[in-house]
Amino acid sequence: MKLAVAATAPFGAAVLEGLAKRHEIELLLTRVDRPRGRGRRLAPPPAKEAAQRLGIPVVQEEPLDRFHGAAETVVVAAYGLLIPERLLGEQLWLNVHPSLLPRWRGAAPVERAIMAGDTETGVTIHRTTAELDAGPIAARRAFPIGPEDDAGTVFERAAQIAVDLLDEALPAPYFTPQPAEGVTYAEKIGPADRSLDWSRPPEENVNRVRGLSPHIGARAVVRGKPLVVWRARVAGPDARLAEGGVELLEVQPEGGRRMSAAEWLRGLR
Numbered sequence: 001m002k003l004a005v006a007a008t009a010p011f012g013a014a015v016l017e018g019l020a021k022r023h024e025i026e027l028l029l030t031r032v033d034r035p036r037g038r039g040r041r042l043a044p045p046p047a048k049e050a051a052q053r054l055g056i057p058v059v060q061e062e063p064l065d066r067f068h069g070a071a072e073t074v075v076v077a078a079y080g081l082l083i084p085e086r087l088l089g090e091q092l093w094l095n096v097h098p099s100l101l102p103r104w105r106g107a108a109p110v111e112r113a114i115m116a117g118d119t120e121t122g123v124t125i126h127r128t129t130a131e132l133d134a135g136p137i138a139a140r141r142a143f144p145i146g147p148e149d150d151a152g153t154v155f156e157r158a159a160q161i162a163v164d165l166l167d168e169a170l171p172a173p174y175f176t177p178q179p180a181e182g183v184t185y186a187e188k189i190g191p192a193d194r195s196l197d198w199s200r201p202p203e204e205n206v207n208r209v210r211g212l213s214p215h216i217g218a219r220a221v222v223r224g225k226p227l228v229v230w231r232a233r234v235a236g237p238d239a240r241l242a243e244g245g246v247e248l249l250e251v252q253p254e255g256g257r258r259m260s261a262a263e264w265l266r267g268l269r
Contacts, residue, residue: 001170002026004071005056006093007047010215011155012078015096016047018163019075020054023170026071027057029064031080047078067091075166076128085130093128094169095135098158100124100142102178104186105133110154112186114211115193117203119145121154123161125169126178136175139165150213150231189216196220198244202234205246217252223268228252241265 005016006029019025028051036043044052051058059068064081067074067090076083077096087093099109100122106112113121122142127135141161145154189212196205196218209218209232217228222243231250239247241261248261 001073002071003170004029004067004069004074004091005047006030006074006076006079006081006083008045008080009078010046011098011159013046013050014156014159015075015077015162016050016056017054018159019166020056022163022167025051025054025056026069027059029059029061029068029074029079032060032062073170077162083128088128088130092173094138094166094173095126095128095133096162096166097124097126097133098122098155098162099186100140101126101133101137102181102183104184106186107188109186110151110158111189111211111216114145114149114151114154115207117207121145121158123158123165125162125165127173127175134178136177138169138173138175141165150210151216152214194219196229196244196246198246200244202245205244206232206234209246222248222251225268226254227264230258 002024003019004026005019007013007016008031016028028047030045030047033042033044035041048058062081064083067087073092073094075094075096083093097109099113101124104112120142122140124137125139126137129135143157143161194212196208209229212218213230217230220227220229229248229251232246232248235242235245235247241248250258251261251264252258253264
């Protein structure tokens, strides 16, 4: 089946790569190149990098004004741009959302699910509509969130499941409305969401670290030093570096690289 894909972020890139193994991808719609990294050099979005490796034509247009291909179906995965309503009526736009809709509609469903302590999430394939993540459902599958899982592992699992679900839905999609009950929203992660509060229960802080790793990072002040915390667990009796009942396992000092907590401690001496 010939498809177009609209994707920008790493999750969208993973879905694109999975689909390209099974379908002809006519083109990728993605966002324009932006400054990235410490040097703030102009760089392509992850989905564009994947498309270039695969030899898939790329269209970068902001805002999206028209559809540039002939494919009748467009798969949307972590695209990040509003799709005009008139275009939604011209092709079938199927959105890949990494949650069990209607729970966690919005920009950060994986991060919010882990931060909330959810033990289950999933993938929903639904028709893209003008209302955010509210379109009727074509396919849906749940999977567990393990106690050691972070956002990276959940996104990876969701991308694999998404490709399988799309194979089931694409030949003859049948849509059912989303339930009216159970709607929650996953707001975009902001600076306040990154801060660890050592007065809070340790499980809550550990979930925050897991939800923001490996792509955003939680922030804390430890022994008077600002750190980004990448891995942590509830502290046991043998914890070497602990705050508020949380053992820090992997950290990154301001302006430095990621390192184990033990290595960071050695540098304090």
